[in-house]
Amino acid sequence: DAGITQSPRHKVTETGTPVTLRCHQTENHRYMYWYRQDPGHGLRLIHYSYGVKDTDKGEVSDGYSVSRSKTEDFLLTLESATSSQTSVYFCAISEGGQGVADTQYFGPGTRLTVL
Amino acid sequence: SQQGEEDPQALSIQEGENATMNCSYKTSINNLQWYRQNSGRGLVHLILIRSNEREKHSGRLRVTLDTSKKSSSLLITASRAADTASYFCATDAGGGATNKLIFGTGTLLAVQP
Numbered sequence: 001d002a003g004i005t006q007s008p009r010h011k012v013t014e015t016g017t018p019v020t021l022r023c024h025q026t027e028n029h030r031y032m033y034w035y036r037q038d039p040g041h042g043l044r045l046i047h048y049s050y051g052v053k054d055t056d057k058g059e060v061s062d063g064y065s066v067s068r069s070k071t072e073d074f075l076l077t078l079e080s081a082t083s084s085q086t087s088v089y090f091c092a093i094s095e096g097g098q099g100v101a102d103t104q105y106f107g108p109g110t111r112l113t114v115l
Numbered sequence: 116s117q118q119g120e121e122d123p124q125a126l127s128i129q130e131g132e133n134a135t136m137n138c139s140y141k142t143s144i145n146n147l148q149w150y151r152q153n154s155g156r157g158l159v160h161l162i163l164i165r166s167n168e169r170e171k172h173s174g175r176l177r178v179t180l181d182t183s184k185k186s187s188s189l190l191i192t193a194s195r196a197a198d199t200a201s202y203f204c205a206t207d208a209g210g211g212a213t214n215k216l217i218f219g220t221g222t223l224l225a226v227q228p
Contacts, residue, residue, distance in 0.1 A: 004157075031214050033215075035218075040220065041220065042203060042218045042219055042220040042221055043158070043203070043218040044218075045215060045216075045217075048214075048215065050214065058215070059217075090157055090158070092157075092158075094214060096214050100145035100146055100207055100214075101145065101146065101148075101205075101207030101214050101215060101216050102163075102214065103148065103160045103163060104158075104160065104205075104216060105160065106157030106158045106159070107157050108156065108157050109155075109156070109157055
């Protein structure tokens with residue numbers, strides 16, 4: 001999985017609790033992404049980062065925040081988890097610098113269940 | 116936002132047969148990419164085709180791109196049971212410097228041994 005790890009790999013939590021998912025890369029790639037994958041929707045971009053402390057919203061960012069204090073780590077926080085955030089979350093990285101979208105490399109995913 | 120739409124949603128074939136999946140998108144692109152996802156795993160990049168290319172090959176994979184029809188196809192020749200997976204096309208936003216991809220909903224391919 002191209003030097004990308006996600007933790008935890010599985011989590012069950014209660015509605016209303018905060019949850020933080022971590023993505024760690026060893027590739028020194030500039031771009032990092034958080035997606036969620038749900039049946040019938042494919043992958044949808046939540047947030048992405050184009051450098052340390054540089055982040056932007058994706059298609060489905062409501063209820064999520066991110067932080068990137070180091071090149072290798074990108075954190076996704078659900079401030080108050082809801083059942084609609086039950087999903088599989090994928091982190092991805094890309095090198096960037098091409099001026100156009102380049103290949104993305106994906107982590108193994110985190111399965112989150114909100115009860 | 117634009118989105119790649121794969122067709123068919125599901126495809127079942129016998130080992131040794133060819134599998135063809137199609138992707139349509141809505142607005143101009145700089146490139147189009149295909150990814151594979153095995154059950155329970157992350158996506159794996161297969162091939163990238165640029166907007167000025169019409170066809171690209173990688174092993175048993177052949178990708179075509181028709182920008183006039185805003186469509187692409189992925190052909191897997193001589194399929195194997197190990198090709199069983201979901202296949203996604205992804206397009207960039209086109210028109211400017213962006214590193215975001217927009218993924219379609221995928222084609223689920225089942226190759227029967």
